[in-house]
Amino acid sequence: MDKKNLKDKILGIFKSDIFQELTFSAIGCILFTFLFFLFPDKAWDYPYRVAICGIFVLIFLVILLCLNQANPKNDFFKINYKRNIILFSIFNYSTLCFLYFQTYLTTGGVYADNFYRTAFVTKMAHSGYPHDFVYKDLSAFIGPLYWYCLALIAKLFNIKPYRMLKLGMLFMAYVIPIILFEVWKKIYQIRIAFIISVLSTLILIDPYSPDHLISLLLIISAYWTTNTAVVNTRDSVISREKSKGLRVD
Secondary structure, three states: OOHHHHHHHHHHHHHOHHHHHHHHHHHHHHHHHHHHOOOOHHHHOOOHHHHHHHHHHHHHHHHHHHOOEOOOOOHHHEOOHHHHHHHHHHHHHHHHHHHOOOOOOOOOOOOOHHHHHHHHHHHHHHHOOOOOOOOOOOOOOOOOHHHHHHHHHHHHOOOOHHHHHHHHHHHHHHHHHHHHHHHHHOOOOHHHHHHHHHHHHHHHOOOOOHHHHHHHHHHHHHHHHHHHHHHHHHHHHHHHHHHOOOOOO
């Protein structure tokens, strides 16, 4: 690959929708994280934290309505689903970040399955390589890739492994809506893709098991796009064979 093609490919990545959505959303998430450091400790006491979450929801809805007008005088206020998914990603992340800001633990602490997951990540963080981790006399039942990524980050940046469960949850809250939107956009029109992405995230999201969330939310769209690609390839082959005058049964 020559330098011009490489440069065009890199520029294409920077100009792609998913790169811009992830970048602008990340900036918003970082700003909210720093903003929470300015909040007084009382903000996380009941009922203040409930009121603040309610304000988050209200602000998000007001901004969404203001920026999605049917016939605005200024084009800036026209419906823009790319901007909408960025705002939703920031909203999704900032709400969870606020609720868990004063703890290093994720949903459920280190109890029940999280005790197992914490031990899993800790063991891989210490060893530095992926492996399985099972209960005695039972087969493996948790895919290790997501947890190994958390363990590897913990090892590289010297972060205590148990803290990675919360950081992983927040990262998924930020990135999943955008990935869903981009995947579904290839299947349906952009408005439907946005609605599916938002409703899927709000209804099916489970901060307790982010690794399950990945497969749960992407399995239908992944199957659909793969199946469509197979059908399109088959139709292309049949069309090409017919054009050559060959019989295709």
